[in-house]
Amino acid sequence: VQQNDPDITLITPSAPVATATHGGRAKCLQRLVRLDLPVPVTVALSFNAVHRIAAGEMPDTQALLEPFGGSLLCVRPSSEDPDWGGPGAVLNIGMNDATYVDLADLLGQEAAATLYLRFVQSYAVHVARLDPDMFDEITLTGQEGLSEALRLYEEEAEEAFPQDPGVQLAAVLRSMARAWEGTTARLLRQAKGAPADAGLGLVVQRMALGLGKGEGESGSGVIQLVSSQTGLEQITGRYLSQSQGRDALEGEAALFLERDPRGPSLQELAPDAFANLIEYTKLMRVRLRAEMQAEFTIENGKVWLLDGVRVQRSAQAAVRIAVRLAEDGIIPREEALMRIDPRALNELLHRQVDPDAKRDVLARGIAASPGAAHGAIVFSSAEAQAYDARGEACILVRRETSPEDIRGMNAAAAVLTERGGMTSHAAVIGRGLGLPCVVGASEMRFQTRKKTLTAPDGRVFREGEVITIDGTKGEVLAGEPALLAATQDDAFQTLMSWADEVRDIKVRANADTPADAKTARNFAAEGIGLCRTEHMFFEADRLTVMREMIFADRPEDRRAALDQLLPMQRADFTELFRIMQGKPVCIRLLDPPLHEFLPHDRAGHRELAEALDLPLSDVTRRVEALGEYNPMLGMRGVRLGVTVPEIYDMQARAIFEATIEASKDGDPVVPEIMIPLVSAKREVEIVKTRIDAVAAAVHTETGVAFSFRLGVMVETPRAALRAGEIAPHCAFLSFGTNDLTQMTYGLSRDDAGRFMSAYVQQGVYPEDPFHTLDADGVGELLQIGATRGRAAQPDLVLSICGEHGGSPESIAFCRAAGFDYVSCSPFRVPVARLAAAQLAA
Ligand code: PEP
Ligand code: MG
Numbered sequence: 001v002q003q004n005d006p007d008i009t010l011i012t013p014s015a016p017v018a019t020a021t022h023g024g025r026a027k028c029l030q031r032l033v034r035l036d037l038p039v040p041v042t043v044a045l046s047f048n049a050v051h052r053i054a055a056g057e058m059p060d061t062q063a064l065l066e067p068f069g070g071s072l073l074c075v076r077p078s079s080e081d082p083d084w085g086g087p088g089a090v091l092n093i094g095m096n097d098a099t100y101v102d103l104a105d106l107l108g109q110e111a112a113a114t115l116y117l118r119f120v121q122s123y124a125v126h127v128a129r130l131d132p133d134m135f136d137e138i139t140l141t142g143q144e145g146l147s148e149a150l151r152l153y154e155e156e157a158e159e160a161f162p163q164d165p166g167v168q169l170a171a172v173l174r175s176m177a178r179a180w181e182g183t184t185a186r187l188l189r190q191a192k193g194a195p196a197d198a199g200l201g202l203v204v205q206r207m208a209l210g211l212g213k214g215e216g217e218s219g220s221g222v223i224q225l226v227s228s229q230t231g232l233e234q235i236t237g238r239y240l241s242q243s244q245g246r247d248a249l250e251g252e253a254a255l256f257l258e259r260d261p262r263g264p265s266l267q268e269l270a271p272d273a274f275a276n277l278i279e280y281t282k283l284m285r286v287r288l289r290a291e292m293q294a295e296f297t298i299e300n301g302k303v304w305l306l307d308g309v310r311v312q313r314s315a316q317a318a319v320r321i322a323v324r325l326a327e328d329g330i331i332p333r334e335e336a337l338m339r340i341d342p343r344a345l346n347e348l349l350h351r352q353v354d355p356d357a358k359r360d361v362l363a364r365g366i367a368a369s370p371g372a373a374h375g376a377i378v379f380s381s382a383e384a385q386a387y388d389a390r391g392e393a394c395i396l397v398r399r400e401t402s403p404e405d406i407r408g409m410n411a412a413a414a415v416l417t418e419r420g421g422m423t424s425h426a427a428v429i430g431r432g433l434g435l436p437c438v439v440g441a442s443e444m445r446f447q448t449r450k451k452t453l454t455a456p457d458g459r460v461f462r463e464g465e466v467i468t469i470d471g472t473k474g475e476v477l478a479g480e481p482a483l484l485a486a487t488q489d490d491a492f493q494t495l496m497s498w499a500d501e502v503r504d505i506k507v508r509a510n511a512d513t514p515a516d517a518k519t520a521r522n523f524a525a526e527g528i529g530l531c532r533t534e535h536m537f538f539e540a541d542r543l544t545v546m547r548e549m550i551f552a553d554r555p556e557d558r559r560a561a562l563d564q565l566l567p568m569q570r571a572d573f574t575e576l577f578r579i580m581q582g583k584p585v586c587i588r589l590l591d592p593p594l595h596e597f598l599p600h601d602r603a604g605h606r607e608l609a610e611a612l613d614l615p616l617s618d619v620t621r622r623v624e625a626l627g628e629y630n631p632m633l634g635m636r637g638v639r640l641g642v643t644v645p646e647i648y649d650m651q652a653r654a655i656f657e658a659t660i661e662a663s664k665d666g667d668p669v670v671p672e673i674m675i676p677l678v679s680a681k682r683e684v685e686i687v688k689t690r691i692d693a694v695a696a697a698v699h700t701e702t703g704v705a706f707s708f709r710l711g712v713m714v715e716t717p718r719a720a721l722r723a724g725e726i727a728p729h730c731a732f733l734s735f736g737t738n739d740l741t742q743m744t745y746g747l748s749r750d751d752a753g754r755f756m757s758a759y760v761q762q763g764v765y766p767e768d769p770f771h772t773l774d775a776d777g778v779g780e781l782l783q784i785g786a787t788r789g790r791a792a793q794p795d796l797v798l799s800i801c802g803e804h805g806g807s808p809e810s811i812a813f814c815r816a817a818g819f820d821y822v823s824c825s826p827f828r829v830p831v832a833r834l835a836a837a838q839l840a841a
Contacts, residue, residue, distance in 0.1 A: 007049035008059055010067055011042045011203075021046050023078030023201030028288075028308050035287055037280055038304050040206040041067055044078070045173070047199025054177035061166040061173075064204065071206045072099065073165075074245075075172050077180075078201035082309050084189040086200055087179040090126060090172045091245050092207060094165040095119040100146075107211055111242075113146045115211065120149045120161055123168070127175045130156045169204070176202060208297035208304040210244035216301020217241065217270035221248040223257060223277050224293040224311045225285065231313065231320030231491065235278070237293070239266045244297065276303045284308050289331050291321045314355075315340075315347035320491040326498075333498045334841040340495065342808050342835040346370040346472060349827050350434065350486050353470050357481035362455040362467070365441030366753060366768075367474030368422060369430035370827075373413035374468040374480040377461055379448045381408020388412070395469055397453055399446050400439075400750070401426040403596055406538045409435060414469035416476060418446040421753035422770040423738045423803050429535075431803070431825040432516055436471030440753035444476065496524065496830060499837035505811065506821035507832045508584070510801060512536065517579040519826035524833070527584035528576065529734065529823020530674070530801040533651060534592045536572050537565075543597065544611055549647075550594045551612055551622060562650040569651060573658035573671075582667025586734070586801075586823075587655055588713065589648050589687075591676040593636045595626040632748065637677025637715075641687050648687060652694040660704045672709045674734060679716040681725045688729055713801070715739035720785035727789040727796050734823070735782055737802030737810075741769050744778045770803065773810040786817050799823060808835035815839050 009015045011026065013034045019027040026044035033039050043064060045053075053059070065073075073093040077086025095116050103112035124130040134156055138148050153161045162168050179185060180200040189198060212218035221239030226232060239255050240248035248254050256265040257274070267274040277296060280303070284292040288308065295307040313321060318340055326336035350371025353359065375393035378384045381404065387394035388411035396412035398405060400419040409415055409429055413436075417426045420439040430437030445454035451463040459478070461467060468477040508529030509520030513536075517528065537546045542565070549561035576585055599608055605623065609616040628634035641648040652673065659669045675687050688710055699705065711732035714720050716739070723733060742749045749770055759765050765774075773779060782800070789796045798819045804810040806824030811832060814822055824832050 005049075005059060007046040007052070008064065009044045009046070011039075011044055015044075017044050019080060021048070021199075021201070023047070023080055023199070024082055024309075025076060025078035025307055026201050026203050027078075029203065031288055032284070032305055032308060035283055037283070038302070040208050040304050040306070042203050042205045043067060045202040045204070047201055050173075050177045050180065050200050050202055053173050054181045058170050058174065061170045065166055065169065068204075068206050070094075072209070073169065074205050074207045075169070075176060076203050076205065076307070077176065078203050079189075079194075080198060081192075081194065083192050084194040084198055085185070085192070087176040087185075088126065089245060090122060090176070092116075092119040093168050093172055094207075096161075096163040096165070096168075098163075107213055110142050111211055111213075113142045117146045117149050120146070120153055123161075123172075124153055124157070127171050128153075128157050129175070173202060176200075205306070207244075208299045208306065210247075210297045210299065211242050212300045217266075217273060217298050218300055219248070219266075220244050220295075220297040221254070221257070221266070222293055222295050223281055224291065225278070225281050226291050226311060226317065226321060228312045228317055229314050231291075231317030231324070241269070270298060270301060273298050273301060273303050280305060285325075286328075286330055289325065291325070315344040316487055316489065316492075318344060319348070319495050320489070323491040323494050327494075334502065336495065337499055337502065337834065337837050337841050340834060342831045342838070345492075345831050345834060346827075348486060348488055348492055349830060350436065350472070351483045352472060352486075353468065353477070354482040354484050359475070359481060360478040362457075362459065362461075362476045362478050363441050363444045365416070365438040365443075365474050365476070366421060366427070367471055368420075368424075368427035368439040369415075369435060369437035370472040371414075371434065371436035371486075372468060372470045372472065372483055373436050374466055374483070375413040376464045376466055377453060378408075378412070379451050379463060381405045381411070383463070384408040384411040395467055397446065397448070398426070399448060400424060401429070402600075403534070403538055403592070404600075406535065407540075409433065414438075414471065416441055416467075416469055418442055418444065419753055420750060421756055422768055423741075423749040424753065425750070428738075428803060428825075430471070431827065432510065432512065434519065434825075434827040436469045438469050438471055438474050438476060440756075441476060442754070492830075496833060499833045500524065502840045503833060503836040504840045505815045505819060505836050507829055507836060508586075508799070508821050508823040509826045509829050510805070510823050511576075511826055514575050514579055516826055517576050520829060521579060521581070521583075523826055523829040525583075525826065525829045526821065527586070528580060529586050529799055529805070529821060531576065531585065531587045533569070533588060533590055534596075536569065537597065542568055546597050547608060548612060550597060550626070551614070551619075555646075558644075558646055562646055566650050566654055569654035570658050570661070573655050574661045577658060577662035577669045577671070578666055582669060584670065584672055586672035586674055586711070587651075588674045588676050589638075589641055589651050591637050591640075593626075593628060593631040593634055594640070594644075595623065595628070595631070598623050598626065632742065632750075637713075638675050638683045638687060639677065641675065642683060645687075645690055649690060649694055652691045653698060656695055656698040656706060656708070657702075659706050659708070660698075660702055663706070670707055670709065672711055672732065674711045674713055674732075676713045676736070677715050677739065678712045678726065679718040679722075681722060681729065684712055684726055684729045711797075714782075714785050716743050717781055720781040721788075723785040724788035724792045727793040730793075731795075732797035732799065733785060733789050735785065735798075735800045735802065737773060737778060737782075737800055737804045738770065740781060740802065741774065741778050741804075744774070744781060745769060772807060773804040773813060775809070775813055779813055782813070783817055786819070790818070797821075806832050808832075808838075811835045812839055 017030045022044045074091045076089040079086045100116045125132045210220040219241040223237035227234040238248045259267045292308040293311045297304045322336040322339045325331045326333045353372045375395040378394045384396045393413040397416045415437045417439045443456045453461045506526045508527040509525035510530040511517045511520045511528045545564045552558035605619045609619045709731040713736045715736035799821045801823040805822040806828030
């Protein structure tokens with residue numbers, strides 16, 4: 001073909017054809033040709049050729065037609081990535097009055113007329129861009145219908161239907177090239193991740209007819225050797241006799257491929273062709289190193305391959321396919337690891353809305369915690385607990401959640417909030433519990449008093465009505481679409497074990513409760529990197545004691561309350577240590593402002609006054625006195641430890657006593673104690689002195705030796721900058737990137753949701769920095785903290801425990817900065833293990 005045009009290439013084993021210049025289909029066809037598989041004669045037009053055609057520079061079509069020796073042709077798109085789409089294929093180019101006569105001899109007049117008619121229609125609509133409705137009035141079939149179509153074409157196009165195959169081909173090429181450059185197509189593919197200048201290649205191929213009379217079977221279809229759902233071996237696909245193009249995929253009348261009691265199969269109709277197909281597809285798997293779907297046509301008993309694409313796959317199937325390819329020695333294990341998008345594992349870890357289910361989307365919000373659940377709407381935690389007690393699923397709907405809602409969240413199947421962002425309370429707790437969660441769904445009206453939820457389209461949902469939360473997509477759906485269960489099958493376990501073999505950064509979990517710790521251990525977390533102890537005080541009985549402690553005016557009253565809390569905390573820690581079986585457990589001393597533990601409304605104040613036997617006015621006054629204008633920047637974290645040191649003393653004692661207790665009959669425990677929200681070296685000195693004193697006291701009282709490690713959370717920019725003087729006082733630094741992001745940007749983690757989407761849309765921030773670590777700014781602080789800390793204390797253990805800890809980008813950042821481990825919500829541990837493995841593979 002056109003020897004002088006490097007952009008137009010007859011596909012042969014050695015022709016210069018590449019995915020980056022000719023697209024995936026052209027390259028795949030060349031691979032099939034190299035494997036000696038039956039591929040109809042094909043000519044590939046490069047991206048450049050198509051570009052030139054769109055600009056009006058048509059190649060010599062007569063030369064282009066030469067290799068095909070007068071057969072009918074088809075033109076198919078060949079984009080770099082099949083997901084980017086492309087114009088639909090045009091089949092049967094070359095049909096005209098003369099070929100019609102020849103075909104009528106071969107196929108019979110009726111079939112030939114149908115073929116010609118279909119070509120006229122598709123040419124009219126896709127190439128001449130005539131109104132698709134213009135053929136609606138044709139009721140006749142066969143030759144009469146055809147004549148009618150040709151007449152209508154001439155009337156609308158104001159010229160006769162083109163008879164010259166070269167003219168037809170040129171028009172098809174031009175129309176496909178222009179369609180690709182149109183705005184709609186460009187926007188569509190950009191939404192799928194294609195670059196703005198993505199190219200389109202085209203392949204011109206001899207048409208394998210799929211129609212025929214006599215000698216053997218004719219038809220077309222697709223075949224693959226595994227299930228797209230599970231990845232298990234299973235011959236699937238569709239086939240339709242006497243068909244071409246997408247007929248078999250679109251029609252209802254497809255046959256079964258394999259022998260099947262429910263009806264006739266290709267295997268029975270054409271056993272040889274069927275056996276060939278299986279053999280070809282197996283060969284493609286081995287030699288193309290991927291599970292492939294073959295698109296084929298059978299022409300008088302002979303199989304032709306028209307294309308091969310990687311099989312569509314669920315995450316579960318993707319894992320099994322990759323593992324089987326590695327087990328069969330087709331790809332190395334490292335490559336199997338690379339083939340799975342770590343985030344896709346979420347599909348295996350949580351229930352999902354069945355992709356085939358009908359979705360009635362009521363509203364969108366932030367996808368804060370993956371998974372899906374349905375349940376009755378409830379507007380309070382008390383209601384959620386009532387549903388849970390009756391064994392009924394419910395969705396907790398709140399403007400935002402606060403620590404008081406934890407029990408409600410535990411009782412709910414999913415959570416929906418009006419406000420908040422990726423690190424707001426509901427999001428953090430939701431991810432910790434593995435609870436599907438959509439936050440910041442502010443396009444809905446939350447009338448929590450009236451107990452209604454109104455969708456933007458005006459539909460009103462009342463308490464008790466069932467909705468579905470899709471936390472993976474961040475959508476609220478009406479009704480109960482079918483859900484797919486989470487499945488961590490043997491292939492998943494195998495893949496994870498391979499990941500652990502290559503990974504060189506450790507993965508721990510953020511876990512506050514025994515349930516979290518068990519999940520963490522099941523997902524093979526290498527310890528707990530953050531236990532937020534405040535989450536241990538929201539049980540009803542503890543909350544009262546906690547409140548007594550907060551209300552105590554005199555030291556002896558405070559001591560009495562702390563004495564009651566001590567055994568509870570000791571039991572908490574003992575259980576965590578036992579569950580983690582000697583793996584490190586890092587406990588953070590109490591962090592939130594005290595007033596978070598106090599009731600917020602009048603009824604709550606009255607209840608508390610009764611419980612504490614105090615006048616209501618005293619309670620109200622004290623609550624007001626503890627209130628802060630800016631609690632996030634107020635009396636929290638180590639500031640609490642410095643001003644009310646008895647709390648940290650109690651926690652340290654509980655940790656040490658639990659260490660002794662759990663080490664008695666189990667693996668030895670070396671607890672880690674972490675001080676939150678540090679900004680000055682002196683804070684660390686003060687707390688360290690007291691903790692050392694508690695350790696000495698416990699040692700003297702019990703006579704048992706134990707050790708522990710003290711660390712500091714880097715959550716303020718100042719702590720990062722002054723890491724050099726903080727590090728000598730501690731064994732580890734753990735970067736709390738939630739607060740660090742909040743303070744670096746001066747951006748409230750609880751309020752940013754309101755304008756975050758506007759900021760991201762306008763490109764102010766490339767992404768929500770609470771979701772994706774801001775490598776430039778917050779990252780620079782991490783880098784400074786790590787470098788200065790290590791310079792002062794070379795053995796310093798470095799880690800990240802903010803919500804970013806589970807995201808592949810942050811793991812890459814932390815690994816490059818020499819961190820020892822990342823810590824993330826238990827359900828993100830597998831994602832982190834795989835992401836870490838991909839960095840090392
Ligand atoms: C952090 O700030 O990153 C952190 C881990 O602590 P919390 O989210 O509890 O404030
Ligand atoms: Mg914090």
